Amino acid sequence: MSLKKFSFSAEKHQKSIRIDKFLRQYIQNVSRNKIQKAVYSGKILVNQRIIKKKNYKIKPFDFIEAEIYSYSTPIVVVDSEYRNIIAERIPLNIIHEDEDILVINKPAGMVVHPGFGNEKGTLIHGVKYHLKNNKELYRLGLVHRIDKDTSGLLVLAKNEQAQKCLFQQFISKTIKRKYIALVWGNLQKEKGTITGFIGRDPKNRKRMTVLKKDFDRGKYSITHYKVLERFKYLTYVSCNLETGKKHQIRAHFKYLGHPLFNDFTYGGNKIIMKKNISRKHIEILKKCLNILKQQALHAISISFIHPSNRKCHFTCPIPKDWKKLIQECREKFLY
CATH class of the missing domain: 3.10.290.10 (RNA-binding S4 domain)
Incomplete structure (x- = not known):
């Protein structure tokens, strides 16, 4: 022994x-x-x-x-979940790839991981096809996720060692992730920090919320934001996550009373404060809601230490519909 x-x-x-x-x-x-x-x-x-x-x-x-x-060695935990997923030939926008990691710019509308109602066509199905010759891929390579209707950067590990390295950085909060978002209303401060215990919304199981009591049911969360541009009815912001809880940015801005633009789950798909907006501007805002088909949230950059111990920083451009939306806001609603 x-x-x-x-x-x-x-x-x-x-x-x-x-x-x-x-x-x-x-x-x-x-x-x-x-x-x-x-x-x-x-x-x-x-x-x-x-x-x-x-x-x-x-x-x-x-x-x-x-x-x-x-007296003995540990039992090997078999990744049966990965084995049961059928590889699918799905186009992937790969920003970077080496022997340890894969950085992908995920489009809005793509589910990251298969689950109930999303048994096919997920990013992981495409990753398995892309890495079909990789015998080391461990637990699907996932170390973090982004929502189905959020676009932007996702890093995956191609082997167990890389996954542990990245996972530990998420635990120690040394991985830096930057998002951009468009929110309803005019934020009072140029920059700020939103904190609170996030838990499941008892009134809507599909939503998360900042809990006002029963804090033991939630997880402490921190989002730092900075105003990039102000439009008449909307604010364009960048967000840095200190923690990475489910729906964190979406729930935080809902808590402030500024839900993300076109976020159906959190009430951002409707025009806020309609009584104070002219009929002409209401029609323009309806047009804007049709330009972007999902919540206005994009994971624009990520920084971390590569498993080989070098610093990495990756960025990706905003999608075409985002560019069109921001241009429309600049032309019609810029102060």
Whole structure:
């Protein structure tokens, strides 16, 4: 028996179970008593933080590191989810590719990962076809996602080592992501920070919301924004994420009373404050809503440390419909 180091990444469908039960599934011939001793001695970390309670419950995408006395090696976790996905020949706008990573400019309307109602035609189906000769691809290469109707940059890992490297940067919040957005109304400040605990909206399960109570049901979130241009009824902003929660930017600006332009889920697909807008301008705004068919949110840049330890920074241009929309706003609504 010797002290051995183990590491595991919880899958996205991981059920909430105690850490001792989780580790017993994947390490042979280890007792719960040994795991609990490892907890008390600070030998088990989750997302680079020491676990102090033996009843800690594992969550999806948790990264677990453990030093435990064991006779054997860990059981290999097979990525059955990846094997069951059928590769599809889908055009991908690849910004960069090397032996470790893939950076893709995802179009609006494309789902990142297959799920209920989206069993085919996702970005991952296309990635599997593109990397059909890659035998190392681990857990589909995903380290983060962007919403179906959000366009822009997504980085994927092509092997397990690269994925762990990128995943740890997301955990430690050293990956920098910049978005641009068009929101309804005139933001009071030139720049600011939106914070709050984001959780599922009890009135609409498809939405997230900034919780006003029961904070334990949410996850703390931080968005920094800066005004780029002001139009008569809209504000063009850039956003830097300090955290990356589901629908974070969309929920944050809804919370401020400035939902994203044409965001159906958060009420931005309707003209705000219609009573104070002339009939002529209402018709122009309706035209603008028809130019952009989804919420006005685009992941324009991403910066991180490459698995080879060099700094990387990638940008992508705004889509054509975005350019047309901004030009229309400049011509008709510029102050």
